[in-house]
Amino acid sequence: MSDADLFRAVGNERRLQILQWLRDPVAHFPPQRDGDLVEDGVCGQFIADKLGVNASTLSEHMRVLQASGLVTAKRIRQWTFYRRDDEKLATIPSIVGTI
Numbered sequence: 851m852s853d854a855d856l857f858r859a860v861g862n863e864r865r866l867q868i869l870q871w872l873r874d875p876v877a878h879f880p881p882q883r884d885g886d887l888v889e890d891g892v893c894g895q896f897i898a899d900k901l902g903v904n905a906s907t908l909s910e911h912m913r914v915l916q917a918s919g920l921v922t923a924k925r926i927r928q929w930t931f932y933r934r935d936d937e938k939l940a941t942i943p944s945i946v947g948t949i
Contacts, residue, residue, distance in 0.1 A: 856942065859918035865911050868897060869920060872934040884926050891924055891931035 859865055871878040875887040879896050898908035912932055915921040919938045924931045 855914075855918045856920070859914050859920055860942070862911070862914075864901060864903075865915055868901065868911060868915065868932075869934060869939070871897070871900065872921065872932065884929060885924075885931045890926060891922070891933035894930045894932060897932065 860869075872892060875892045879887060879892050879900070881887070882893055882896070885891065885893065894908055894912065895905070897912075898905055901908065901911075903911075912921065912923065912930075915932075916923055920935055921932050922935055924933070
């Protein structure tokens with residue numbers, strides 16, 4: 851993962867919105883049948899619905915976020931659940947400071 855990947859990930863309003871929602875998933879998403887919102891992450895279908903996009907569009911956004919290390923994915927049955935990586939997000943100010 852390069853710094854360019856990181857900036858590409860946060861350089862999109864929809865991806866920033868996803869990261870904001872994942873900061874407090876309980877406040878932004880309904881309870882899930884499979885997986886805990888906090889421990890396992892949010893089901894990709896819930897994120898797609900809230901964002902108003904189809905599954906393939908969401909998949910591309912999440913691919914970019916994963917490539918940058920800002921989110922992690924976990925499979926539970928046929929679903930993919932996403933969580934923020936707050937430790938990685940905390941490195942952004944130090945990266946910006948080196949430019």
